[in-house]
Amino acid sequence: MELIRSESFTEEASLTFERFFETEHDRLYRALCLVTRNRHEAEEIMQDAFLAMWARWDRITQKVDDPTAYLYRTAMNAFRSRHRRAALAARKAVRLIPVDDGISRIEEQEDVVRALASLTDKQRAAIVLTNFLDFTAEEAGGFLGLSPGAIRTLASRGRTELRRQAGEDHG
Amino acid sequence: MDDLKNELERAARHYAPPPDALGRLDDKKARSGRNDKVGAMVVGLAIVGALIFAFVTIGTQKGTVQPAAGGSDDVAATPVNGDLLYSKSAEPATWHIFSYDPATGKETQLTTGSRTYGSDWSPDGTQIVYDHERPLGYEEIVIANADGSDPRTVASGQDPAWSPDGTEIAYVEDSRIWVVNTDGTNPHHVTTPGSDPDAQNYEAPYDRNPAWSPDGTAIAYTRIAAFGLVPRPSGNGQAQVSREELRVWHENGPDEVLTSDYAALGEVDWSPDGSTLVFTGGPTLFDQSGMTDGLIWPRVLTMPSGGGEVTPLTPDNQTWAAGVTWSPDGTLIAYVDDNHALVTMWPDGTHRHDLGIDPGGDAIIGPSWGVAAPSPSP
Numbered sequence: 001m002e003l004i005r006s007e008s009f010t011e012e013a014s015l016t017f018e019r020f021f022e023t024e025h026d027r028l029y030r031a032l033c034l035v036t037r038n039r040h041e042a043e044e045i046m047q048d049a050f051l052a053m054w055a056r057w058d059r060i061t062q063k064v065d066d067p068t069a070y071l072y073r074t075a076m077n078a079f080r081s082r083h084r085r086a087a088l089a090a091r092k093a094v095r096l097i098p099v100d101d102g103i104s105r106i107e108e109q110e111d112v113v114r115a116l117a118s119l120t121d122k123q124r125a126a127i128v129l130t131n132f133l134d135f136t137a138e139e140a141g142g143f144l145g146l147s148p149g150a151i152r153t154l155a156s157r158g159r160t161e162l163r164r165q166a167g168e169d170h171g
Numbered sequence: 172m173d174d175l176k177n178e179l180e181r182a183a184r185h186y187a188p189p190p191d192a193l194g195r196l197d198d199k200k201a202r203s204g205r206n207d208k209v210g211a212m213v214v215g216l217a218i219v220g221a222l223i224f225a226f227v228t229i230g231t232q233k234g235t236v237q238p239a240a241g242g243s244d245d246v247a248a249t250p251v252n253g254d255l256l257y258s259k260s261a262e263p264a265t266w267h268i269f270s271y272d273p274a275t276g277k278e279t280q281l282t283t284g285s286r287t288y289g290s291d292w293s294p295d296g297t298q299i300v301y302d303h304e305r306p307l308g309y310e311e312i313v314i315a316n317a318d319g320s321d322p323r324t325v326a327s328g329q330d331p332a333w334s335p336d337g338t339e340i341a342y343v344e345d346s347r348i349w350v351v352n353t354d355g356t357n358p359h360h361v362t363t364p365g366s367d368p369d370a371q372n373y374e375a376p377y378d379r380n381p382a383w384s385p386d387g388t389a390i391a392y393t394r395i396a397a398f399g400l401v402p403r404p405s406g407n408g409q410a411q412v413s414r415e416e417l418r419v420w421h422e423n424g425p426d427e428v429l430t431s432d433y434a435a436l437g438e439v440d441w442s443p444d445g446s447t448l449v450f451t452g453g454p455t456l457f458d459q460s461g462m463t464d465g466l467i468w469p470r471v472l473t474m475p476s477g478g479g480e481v482t483p484l485t486p487d488n489q490t491w492a493a494g495v496t497w498s499p500d501g502t503l504i505a506y507v508d509d510n511h512a513l514v515t516m517w518p519d520g521t522h523r524h525d526l527g528i529d530p531g532g533d534a535i536i537g538p539s540w541g542v543a544a545p546s547p548s549p
Contacts, residue, residue, distance in 0.1 A: 022193065026188050030184075030186045030188075033183070034186070043188075043192075047199050054200065110178070110181065110182040111178070112178040113185075128179070131179060145435075147434065147468075149468065150435075
């Protein structure tokens with residue numbers, strides 16, 4: 001699956017929020033599932049990010065060159081806020097999240113998902129942003145409020161751990 | 172690398188978004204709109220109640236504890252160090268404010284419910300201020316008693332810092348530094364980094380991390396001054412880097428830019444005598460002609476509050492130094508090392524000591540070092 005970037009939207013004066021949502025939400029949701037390992041939290045973050053953009057959609061279409069990057073920055077702000085200080089979130093997530101939302105079944109099928117569980121939140125985010133979504137360390141660092149060096153280190157440590165887990169699984 | 176991407180792509184196929192995702196978003200928008208209205212009513216009633224309470228209290232209790240300005244007879248010459256205040260993830264998907272008594276090692280959770288982050292002590296150690304999340308990610312500035320009781324909202328924003336005379340809170344909102352009275356009146360911004368407040372979190376410049384000077388006439392803060400593009404190491408296109416500034420807003424005078432050589436700037440604090448600033452950051456790559464693959468790790472740094480040479484206090488040992496605070500008696504600096512260890516050290520960087528606080532599920536945010544609150548009158 002190729003990352004769908006919205007540069008083309010900026011060339012269209014008539015970009016609607018609904019079309020932007022339909023184009024972007026699938027990829028963002030899947031990425032957030034990988035990062036959060038929780039469908040409900042992923043949807044909460046996704047919704048908060050889109051709602052934040054919806055509230056200022058006119059300004060975004062006029063002033064933001066890359067709404068997709070803006071979306072991911074907003075979503076990662078939300079994720080970062082949940083796991084640090086910095087912004088958006090679902091106040092009732094703990095109460096609403098079921099014990100098993102299907103992640104365990106996926107972990108049984110996909111080694112990488114099971115291995116991702118052993119990483120820290122930031123390592124998962126760094127790997128998903130750079131290895132799954134193809135953002136650069138500089139871009140990912142901007143999303144997460146970290147330096148490019150920190151992103152590279154987090155991703156490197158995460159990949160090392162994933163390789164170690166893969167070795168154990170197949171060793 | 173390609174193998175990992177392929178594995179992630181295969182795994183992601185299991186995560187189909189919920190059907191009618193746009194409809195669910197619309198529902199949430201409608202719900203949040205109602206909640207905002209209810210929340211506004213609650214906040215409004217709370218402010219009215221607080222004003223009535225304050226009016227009655229001031230009118231009937233002349234001896235009510237009020238933080239005193241520097242030099243007042245009510246303040247001891249050398250403050251006694253009290254507890255450290257910080258936020259951490261105590262359980263999955265939650266963040267709460269905790270206090271920690273370095274003398275006894277006792278940790279106390281002060282908040283429950285919604286997620287709470289940046290925090291600070293009142294100057295007399297009897298109250299705390301923190302930000303907590305509202306729907307859609309907006310934060311409110313909340314003041315509570317030192318044990319977390321009686322929380323009341325005073326503003327919308329984050330990163331609160333209590334003024335040394337106890338009457339005002341500095342905080343971040345819409346990319347600017349604001350100041351509000353502790354009763355919620357007279358919110359006004361004191362910095363204007365850019366012309367478009369909606370540029371927060373996306374376009375520089377924006378300001379954050381306010382810290383009052385001990386005499387209350389200045390606020391140190393950090394500004395992401397600009398994002399720039401430099402060639403990627405691979406030679407394929409350009410990448411974004413930031414240039415950040417350590418600045419001081421003066422009540423009577425123009426802002427000062429103390430340094431623009433650093434990025435990833437974190438919290439700032441003043442030495443109790445006002446002579447020195449302590450902050451965290453790493454060298455910026457903004458002015459370099461090209462990216463390097465070298466790692467950048469924020470360290471604890473000090474600088475004369477009037478500007479001058481930056482002195483690293485912590486070694487370049489590839490750990491991420493974040494939030495930093497100066498003890499009220501000036502003898503110690505506390506900071507968060509590698510996101511999870513709350514460490515104290517002497518102001519020259521020696522005698523580092525990990526307090527051994529359990530970081531919980533993720534990281535420790537903060538900290539803020541308060542004075543020992545006065546004992547209750549018999």
